[in-house]
Amino acid sequence: MSHTAHIPSHRKPRRNAPKTALRAGVAGGVLSTIAVAGAAGPAQAEPVTQTIEMPTITAGLSTAVAASAQATQQVAQDLQTQAQEDAAAATAAKTAKKAKAEAVRKAEAKKKAEAAAKAKAEAAERASRTAARTTLSATSGSTAVASASSSSSSSSATGSAASVIAFAQAQVGDAYVSGGTGPNSWDCSGLVQAAFRSVGVDLPRVSQAQSTAGTQVSLSNLQPGDILYWGGAGSAYHVGIYVGGGQFVGAQNSSTGVVQRPLSYDPPSGAVRVL
Template identity: 60%
Template sequence: MEEPLVPLVPMSHTAHIRSHRKPRRSASTMAMRAGVAGGILGSVAVAGASASAYAAEPVTQTIELPTLTADVASQVAQSADAMQQTAANYELQAERDAATAKAAQQAAADLKEAKAEAKKKAEAERRAAAERATRAAERTALTSKSASASTSTSASAPASGSVATVISFLKAQLGDAYVLGASGPNAWDCSSLMQAAYKQVGVDLPRVSQDQSTVGTEVSLSNLQVGDILYWGAKGSAYHVGTYIGNGQYLDAANPSKGVVIQDLSGYPATGAVRVL
């Protein structure tokens, strides 16, 4: 009998090549690998959770740390401020102590100077009092002499000794003070001194310098005689007067800083002169 013919099935052109597909793994192998993978994943999960837990702590610390740092910084700043204030207080106290010491030294120096000045002033006053007493005695003697002379001479024509009497009276007032409006015995202005001096010999002069410049006889400055009255300013409106005492000098109550003094005509030339003796 002939065997039945088996139909030929065309073969694939790759049939002779071994299959590239991986052989199937057995269930046990897959289960084992799944268990291992599960354990690894579980470990990873636990580790991740732990890492997350550990990572969460710095968040809390990071939030609290600036607060702690700010508190410490504030305390440090306050301490620094306190130290700086203390240093400033010490410096201020040192300055105050130095100022107090300096003030005490200055006060001591001022006190010493004041004592010396007071002593000097007292001595000057003592000398001035002695000089005033001497001048007072001289004035008394001159007054007595002029009174006796006036009884024997005419007021309009004094004796030749009258000039010496006037000059002696004027020199007795040297060192007296100049006070505007004063008329003796220890303080004068220019015209009151002239009035008092010439009154010693019976010549009554007006009180003010303007009027005194118009009395007697006008004389030139080149022909002056001792006892002539000098004036400064225009005749009839003179602002100052004095008496010529010879040798280019005159005596007057000059001003508050000089008082009654003798001066040179060259230093302060007069405007004109009148003669009453």
């Protein structure tokens, strides 16, 4: 028998160590090691190790990264769209401004052209009237004027005719104003109307009507106080008063005013007798 047979053993009784699991998770698939120790056999506990691969957590990160990238791309697209819209608006504004300026220029050019055309038409009308006046004077007045001058050079006005002539001659030197009816400025028919009104005869206001206000008489048979007209009877454009001696008084134009002139100065087309 061994001398140690009755000596209690100092060896610790066998025991089963509980299995302990240690876990640690790290994003990105970091591995964690869990050590498990336990007693195995009568001699001593032998450590047992086991390696466990923990699941990675990249799925959520991938989704977040994808969402962030999509959001960034959307912002970039929105900025690009806004930039394009701003550029388009600026271009449209510039085009509109240019179009407006062009429209204004064309309107001004049209206005100037219309004014020039109107002025040209007025000049042509004046020239036409002058030509017609000259033609009428040359064709219908020359012979009659010569005859009237010789036949009435020694005649003298009496009664109402003398008063009409005196009124007309008193206005010689006054200004000619279109539409003028006195007392210091006249147009041709205004002077004739006022002269006859001084003896109680009320004549129409305009030349056309005055040229048919009485009895038509020949230019070779004129009497003092007859109304002379230039143009056609009923369409006359000028009137005056025959004062005898081959002379007439009339408000001619803005350059001469009211004058007394020989019939040869501006031969009339016809005459009408009112008195």
